Amino acid sequence: MPRFAWIVLLCVSFAGTTPASEVQLLTAARIHTSDPARPVARAMAWDASGRILAVGEAAELAARYPRARRIDVGDATVIPGLIDAHGHVMNLGYALLRADLVGASDKAEVLARLQDFEKTLPQGAWLLGRGWDQNDWPDQVFPTSADLDAAFPDRPVWLERVDGHAGWANSAAMRTVERDLSGDWQPDGGRILRVDGKPTGIFVDNAYEIVDQVVPAPDDALREEALERALEAAVRNGLTGVHDMGTRQGELALLRRFADAGRLPLRIDAYADGDREALADLCAMGLYRHPGGRLQMRGVKLYVDGALGSRGAALIEDYSDEPGHRGLLVTAPGDFEAIVRKAHGCGVQVASHAIGDRGNRIVLDTYEKVLGDAAGGDHRWRIEHAQVVALEDIPRFARLGVIASMQPTHATSDMPWAETRIGAERLEGAYAWRRFLQAGARLALGSDFPVESVDPRLGLHASVTRQDRDGQPPGGWLPGQRLTAAEALRGFTVDAAFAGRDEDVVGRLAPGLRADFVVLADDPLGVDASRLDDLPIRSTWVDGQPVYEAEATAD
Numbered sequence: 194m195p196r197f198a199w200i201v202l203l204c205v206s207f208a209g210t211t212p213a214s215e216v217q218l219l220t221a222a223r224i225h226t227s228d229p230a231r232p233v234a235r236a237m238a239w240d241a242s243g244r245i246l247a248v249g250e251a252a253e254l255a256a257r258y259p260r261a262r263r264i265d266v267g268d269a270t271v272i273p274g275l276i277d278a279h280g281h282v283m284n285l286g287y288a289l290l291r292a293d294l295v296g297a298s299d300k301a302e303v304l305a306r307l308q309d310f311e312k313t314l315p316q317g318a319w320l321l322g323r324g325w326d327q328n329d330w331p332d333q334v335f336p337t338s339a340d341l342d343a344a345f346p347d348r349p350v351w352l353e354r355v356d357g358h359a360g361w362a363n364s365a366a367m368r369t370v371e372r373d374l375s376g377d378w379q380p381d382g383g384r385i386l387r388v389d390g391k392p393t394g395i396f397v398d399n400a401y402e403i404v405d406q407v408v409p410a411p412d413d414a415l416r417e418e419a420l421e422r423a424l425e426a427a428v429r430n431g432l433t434g435v436h437d438m439g440t441r442q443g444e445l446a447l448l449r450r451f452a453d454a455g456r457l458p459l460r461i462d463a464y465a466d467g468d469r470e471a472l473a474d475l476c477a478m479g480l481y482r483h484p485g486g487r488l489q490m491r492g493v494k495l496y497v498d499g500a501l502g503s504r505g506a507a508l509i510e511d512y513s514d515e516p517g518h519r520g521l522l523v524t525a526p527g528d529f530e531a532i533v534r535k536a537h538g539c540g541v542q543v544a545s546h547a548i549g550d551r552g553n554r555i556v557l558d559t560y561e562k563v564l565g566d567a568a569g570g571d572h573r574w575r576i577e578h579a580q581v582v583a584l585e586d587i588p589r590f591a592r593l594g595v596i597a598s599m600q601p602t603h604a605t606s607d608m609p610w611a612e613t614r615i616g617a618e619r620l621e622g623a624y625a626w627r628r629f630l631q632a633g634a635r636l637a638l639g640s641d642f643p644v645e646s647v648d649p650r651l652g653l654h655a656s657v658t659r660q661d662r663d664g665q666p667p668g669g670w671l672p673g674q675r676l677t678a679a680e681a682l683r684g685f686t687v688d689a690a691f692a693g694r695d696e697d698v699v700g701r702l703a704p705g706l707r708a709d710f711v712v713l714a715d716d717p718l719g720v721d722a723s724r725l726d727d728l729p730i731r732s733t734w735v736d737g738q739p740v741y742e743a744e745a746t747a748d
Contacts, residue, residue, distance in 0.1 A: 216240055217737060218261035220251045224271040224710075225718060226702040227686045237271070239708040243736030248702055269731055270716040272682065273702050274433025274459075274709030275649045276689035278598050279577055279639035282437045282461065283444050284357070285426065286419025287411070288643040292322030295355060299330045300340050303352075308344060319408055320345060323353040323643065325361060328502055328610045335386060338364050338394030351408055356644050358500035359397045362404050367392060369407045382523035384505070398499040398521050416447060423647075424451075424458055428733045428741040430648040433709040434460040436598075436639065436693055438494045438544065438577060442470035445481070445490060452488045458740035459733075460487045460709070462693040464494040464544055468532045476539035486707075487735075491694065492542035494577070495532055496523045498552035501580060501607065501614055506549030509583065513616040520549050529555065533563050542694070544575040544598065550583045550619065557589050569594045573694055575637070578603070579629070581615060582622045591633035596692045598637045599626060601655035601681070602645040608659075608670040620671065626656065627674040637692035638684030649685055653717060654726035656681035662726055678718050678725065708737035 216238050224234045226248055236251040238258050247254055255261070292310035297303045303325055311320055327335050341350050341363035349366035353359075367374060374392040379385060383399030385392050396404055411419070427435060440448070440463035451457045465471035472493050475481065482489040499505020499521045504512055507520040524532075529545075536543050543560070547553040556576050561568050575596040580603060590597050604624035612620055622628070629636055640652055654662070656676040659669035669675060676684070690700025699709050714729035733741040 216246065216258045216261040217264060218254055218258055219264045219266065219271070221266045221271045221712070222268045223716060224248065224702060225273070225682070225716075227273045227683060228701040228703040230703065234702075237702060237708070237710075239737040241737075243708045243738065245702060245704050245706050245708050247704055266712050266731070270713045270719075271702070271710050272713060272717065273686040273700060274711055274733070274735065275431045275685045276434035276436070276460075276693070276695075276700065277427075277432055277639040277642065277647070277649060277685070278436045278637035278689040278692050279438050279600060280427075280435045280642045280647065281357075281439065281644075282423045282427075282435060282448075283416070283419060283440075285643045285647060286421070286423035287321075288323045289422045289426065290415070290419055292320065292352075293324055294322050294352065295324035295326075297325060297329070300336055303336075304341070304344050307341075307350070307352075311345070311348070314348075317348075319366070320348050320350045321352070321408065322350075324355045325352055326355040326502065333610070335359075335393070335395045336361055338362060338367065338392070341394070349408075351404055354503060356500040356502050358401070358505050359395060359503040360401045360404055362394045362396065364394075366404055366407075367394065370403060371407075372403070374403070381525070382521055384521060397503050398505045398523050420447060420451065421456075424456075426647050428458050428735075429730075430650070431711045431713075431730045431733055432459055432647070432649060433711070433733060433735050433740075434462070434689070434693075434695070434699060436462045436464065436544075436689070438464050438546075439466040440464060440471060440490065440494075441466045442474065445471060448488055449483060452483045452485050455485075457485070457487045459735055460695075460699065461489075462492070462695065463488065463490040464492040465490060465541070467493065467495055468535065472536065472539075472541065475541050476535070480540065486698075492544055492575075493532075493536050495529065495536075495543065495545045497529060497545055497547045497555055498522055498549050501548055501611070504614070506581065507547075507551040507555070508549045508581070508615070508619075509551045509554070510619075512614060514613050519551070522552070522555075526555050526559070530559050530563065533559055537563055542573050542575070544577050546577045548578045548580040550581050550586070550622065553579055553582045554586055557586055557593065557595065560595060561589075561593055564593070568592075573692065575692060578641075580623060581619060582625065584622045584628075587622060587625065587628050587634070588632045590629060591635075596635045596637055596688075597629045598639065598692060599624075599629075600639050600641045600645060601626070601652045601676075602640060604659060604670065604674075605655045605661050606645065608661075608666075624671065625674050626676055630676075630680065635688055635691060636680075636684050637689045638681065639689070648726075650726050650728055650730075652685065653678070653681045654722070656684070657722040657725060660723075664723060678722065682717060708734060710734050 384397040498507035
């Protein structure tokens with residue numbers, strides 16, 4: 194008999210055809226609702242539209258809804274649908290279609306993976322890849338075009354760094370750029386690495402676009418395939434919602450077509466890609482919400498600085514491992530303030546990427562200036578990452594009503610080299626989840642996929658252990674900043690929903706909200722923390738319908 198027979202255990206309590214307006218009643222060993230009014234239950238009922246009618250005990254709800262369609266998940270645990278408060282949907286899809294360089298231990302492994310992937314490409318096509326990280330290599334130095342040229346002398350190669358803030362090009366790719374890349378000039382907010390005036394092949398932050406803009410654009414079929422793959426990966430990993438950070442006008446149109454056709458299996462809160470066409474549309478036509486309830490755009494994603502791994506994060510003092518360098522401001526402070534004021538005037542929620550302590554201070558100062566007397570009110574403005582923050586600035590988040598949108602797996606990915614970058618003193622305000630909570634800030638959690646894995650279980654694990662999946666380091670890295678399992682779950686449910694202004698729709702399992710939930714084989718609030726990264730996901734549900742079900746395995 195299949196072990197997961199619960200997947201198909203639908204016991205209808207009356208004969209004949211089930212009416213379209215039926216109520217469905219789910220029973221489980223435990224339901225963690227994330228609702229303070231009733232934190233734990235054993236049954237939940239919802240209507241045909243996917244709206245929760247009641248949460249309580251099995252006998253109580255069975256008596257209230259005697260004709261309900263019954264779903265028994267046995268000894269499983271049900272939790273609210275997990276919401277990734279910071280992801281990149283189309284980038285995830287494209288990453289799944291390109292050479293995967295994540296975890297490559299050195300340049301030789303990168304080249305081997307690229308050579309394998311090249312076999313799938315037609316002649317003349319660009320070789321695109323993503324996920325390399327020089328910090329994982331023995332020498333921990335940036336690679337060069339020469340490292341690629343011997344293997345790929347003619348085919349253009351363009352490889353995105355794991356953080357999305359730097360690219361690695363071979364000479365064939367750089368030859369496609371029409372402007373002269375040599376000399377000592379630098380683009381605003383970017384950095385071309387050079388030796389003796391010649392580009393090495395590494396392009397950081399705003400310099401990245403110099404090469405990326407000459408890469409052939411994907412056609413409609415490839416864009417659709419990328420979106421399909423990303424959506425499937427999300428629901429397979431227990432996500433029922435994503436805050437898509439930096440959605441372009443054309444990407445929103447594609448998402449809208451999927452929503453129109455009923456092909457959007459989860460909820461997407463899209464944030465416009467800076468001061469471009471999508472924001473102009475919001476200002477001209479108002480905030481967008483699809484009538485199906487699974488797609489909306491009510492915010493804008495802005496950038497202030499770069500990333501720590503590529504030394505683009507803007508710091509108040511020099512990088513510890515590069516004296517004289519303090520990172521990059523990809524948007525000048527005056528320009529940033531002007532865009533924030535524009536968004537504010539249009540009633541658009543502002544979410545700003547800031548990783549370094551200087552970047553975070555600029556955002557906080559700007560928010561305080563633009564909001565004026567409304568600072569501290571219910572504006573839901575956000576800082577994305579808040580990765581390295583001066584200790585005196587952490588209390589400002591709560592005082593200004595700013596949400597800290599943070600990604601737990603960034604800490605466990607960066608911990609081998611973070612102290613080398615910024616020194617021990619600045620680590621006191623780095624990846625400081627506990628300090629934010631103690632200061633009264635709201636903490637929305639996500640992954641930043643495809644920078645990190647789309648799997649939110651890894652975020653739960655990192656939050657609670659501050660260890661990698663091998664249990665290193667013993668006791669956890671900067672263990673005083675750990676979260677409890679309940680706090681981590683809240684960050685991926687209640688507080689992520691709050692960050693998207695969706696708390697009256699999702700984030701809890703309570704009457705009147707949507708029946709978005711995940712069925713797990715084990716209890717995330719009861720298992721040892723070391724097991725949080727691989728909790729078996731039995732199914733993912735949105736609007737009371739399964740959008741992912743694990744395959745049954747025979748006993």
